[in-house]
Amino acid sequence: MKAATERSLIIVIVLGVISVVAIVAVSLQQSERLQDTADSIRHTNLVLFQTKDVLAADMQYELSVKNFLLSGDSSSLLSSRRLFSLLHAGIDTLRKLTRDNLVQQVRLDSIWLTIGSNKEILDSAVALRLSGKRQAAGSLVVSREERGSTERIQSLLGRLQWEENRLLVLRSAANQRVKSRLREVFMGLIVVVGFLLIVVVRKIRVDLLRQKEARDRLSLFSQELEAQVMSKTAALQASEEKYRTIFYKSPLPKWIYDQETLRFMEVNEAAVNHYGYKEEEFLAMTIRDIRPYEDIEGMLADVNKIDGGTEETRHGFWRHLKKNGELIIVEVTAHAMEYNNRHARMVVVNDVTLQKQGEILMKQLNIDLQKRASELSASNAELERFAYIASHDLQEPLRMVSSFLQLLKKKYQDRLDDKANQYIHFAVDGAERMKILIFDLLEYSRLGFGKENFGEVDLGQVIKEVKRVFAEKIKNAGAHIEAGLLPVVLADKVQMVQLFQNMVSNALKYRRSEQPLIRIESREMPEHWLFIVRDNGIGIDPLYFEKIFIIFQRLHTRSEYSGTGIGLAICKKIVERHGGKIWVESEIEKGSSFFFTIRKRAVKESIEGMNK
Numbered sequence: 001m002k003a004a005t006e007r008s009l010i011i012v013i014v015l016g017v018i019s020v021v022a023i024v025a026v027s028l029q030q031s032e033r034l035q036d037t038a039d040s041i042r043h044t045n046l047v048l049f050q051t052k053d054v055l056a057a058d059m060q061y062e063l064s065v066k067n068f069l070l071s072g073d074s075s076s077l078l079s080s081r082r083l084f085s086l087l088h089a090g091i092d093t094l095r096k097l098t099r100d101n102l103v104q105q106v107r108l109d110s111i112w113l114t115i116g117s118n119k120e121i122l123d124s125a126v127a128l129r130l131s132g133k134r135q136a137a138g139s140l141v142v143s144r145e146e147r148g149s150t151e152r153i154q155s156l157l158g159r160l161q162w163e164e165n166r167l168l169v170l171r172s173a174a175n176q177r178v179k180s181r182l183r184e185v186f187m188g189l190i191v192v193v194g195f196l197l198i199v200v201v202r203k204i205r206v207d208l209l210r211q212k213e214a215r216d217r218l219s220l221f222s223q224e225l226e227a228q229v230m231s232k233t234a235a236l237q238a239s240e241e242k243y244r245t246i247f248y249k250s251p252l253p254k255w256i257y258d259q260e261t262l263r264f265m266e267v268n269e270a271a272v273n274h275y276g277y278k279e280e281e282f283l284a285m286t287i288r289d290i291r292p293y294e295d296i297e298g299m300l301a302d303v304n305k306i307d308g309g310t311e312e313t314r315h316g317f318w319r320h321l322k323k324n325g326e327l328i329i330v331e332v333t334a335h336a337m338e339y340n341n342r343h344a345r346m347v348v349v350n351d352v353t354l355q356k357q358g359e360i361l362m363k364q365l366n367i368d369l370q371k372r373a374s375e376l377s378a379s380n381a382e383l384e385r386f387a388y389i390a391s392h393d394l395q396e397p398l399r400m401v402s403s404f405l406q407l408l409k410k411k412y413q414d415r416l417d418d419k420a421n422q423y424i425h426f427a428v429d430g431a432e433r434m435k436i437l438i439f440d441l442l443e444y445s446r447l448g449f450g451k452e453n454f455g456e457v458d459l460g461q462v463i464k465e466v467k468r469v470f471a472e473k474i475k476n477a478g479a480h481i482e483a484g485l486l487p488v489v490l491a492d493k494v495q496m497v498q499l500f501q502n503m504v505s506n507a508l509k510y511r512r513s514e515q516p517l518i519r520i521e522s523r524e525m526p527e528h529w530l531f532i533v534r535d536n537g538i539g540i541d542p543l544y545f546e547k548i549f550i551i552f553q554r555l556h557t558r559s560e561y562s563g564t565g566i567g568l569a570i571c572k573k574i575v576e577r578h579g580g581k582i583w584v585e586s587e588i589e590k591g592s593s594f595f596f597t598i599r600k601r602a603v604k605e606s607i608e609g610m611n612k
Helices: 002-071 074-097 102-130 134-147 149-248 269-275 279-283 293-308 353-415 418-446 459-469 471-477 493-509 567-577 603-609
Strands: 254-258 264-267 313-321 327-339 342-351 454-458 480-483 488-492 517-524 528-535 582-586 592-599
Touching: 002 074, 002 102, 002 134, 002 149, 002 459, 002 493, 074 102, 102 134, 102 149, 254 269, 264 279, 269 279, 269 342, 293 313, 327 353, 353 418, 454 459, 454 493, 459 471, 459 480, 459 493, 471 493, 488 493, 493 517, 493 528, 493 567, 493 592, 567 582, 567 592
Parallel strands: 480 517
Antiparallel strands: 254 264, 254 342, 313 327, 327 342, 454 488, 517 528, 528 592, 582 592
């Protein structure tokens, strides 16, 4: 006995040591894989950050060119050339980062070709503007936008980002799997070591107790056998009583039928009450008598399938007929059994008529809802096309009026008096203001359509970009902009830039004689971010706190302050599309504080849903 115990212990210890060595080897292998997956994730994140920089550079480049075409400001032209160099460098960096991905390389080739084509058109527009042909330059830019060059660049960059996001998800999942396996390996090591200790201790105890247990077991065997017989007898009696209680007192209809004759052999009280037949009527019927005529063939085929198979339990949905002719839908569960020396089935019935009717109604409601959603989507698309066409068609006669008035002034200037020249000036100015109003209205309407490209946006970088855009105005006004530590939010970067641009632009425009001071703050709330933009400008009368966020609502004449009164309306729409709200606190000659919120979102939810 002692020799056998020692051999067993040696075998267990040898196996344990082998297991420990194997687990350590596997853990080293998994550690190397973990490092590889971590490196691939860092590389993918680097590609995503570079892609966002390229997209921002492209947008800033186009914005600088448009600013030059509109204002003729040479600093905007210089800024556009510098931004295009940054764009070119960003594309080269992306090529280096994705040199192992042929698909991304092809996308980058398409992006660069599109950017080059876009630059040729913009360069042509700049040349026209430099030569004084401002309207021709504007027409060229409008035709470029109709061809969708910018949208194509953004779309290609979006596809590149989508591919990298997909790779990031796959690599993150692989990283998590490796981490899980590594944890499992270490847990296995702990378990094996613990198991060795337990086995050694238990083995010794078991061997010492085994002889005593064998003697005790032999002496108690006869007593245990007798007790088991008595227990089985009592259990059988209890089972029969339980069966009768479950069958006859069940709230659900139940019956037993003969598998050969299909005749009812037993029914409970719930079946009698639910179907309307008396017990003796049930026992004189077969299960065919409670089925609609058209369902009998299918029912018989199902019964034959049961007879030819080995299934103990069957489950399905059928139609039954009550005594009063009412047709109901039931969920049927049938169990095979022996009853009075016959092959039988016990059936449990659950009436699901109302549930099925509800499901049918719900399906119809879903169909109607999907149809309505489709119609709404088509309507939104039609409205977007209408807004674009309307704005284009409205601007064309305005351009014609302005052009012919300018031609009239040029050709007949010597023949017209000062009053006539003043009328021509008023007419041209009105046409230009109408053109700006139409452009602003189009920008406002576009905020309600399309798909936002939601992603992580560093608002600190957004403020830097806004400062670059308004660098000249800030310098001329002697303004100072203070920005605290701003968070990274999940939002549409283009709209965030537009939001803060409008806020800063208003603070610079509605200033007092003293040096303008603009402060931007943020606070984290449980479900959203709160942002505050404060200035020391002319302030707003509390009576107009609501009016200023309504489109085309102005508090000052155009001679006092330029603009169309649409900036804050755009801000309100952007904030609301990001799940937030906007309001103002102000006093006359004491500055204004604009408050707005942006709802927090789960990163996974935003990335998956941002382009749906």
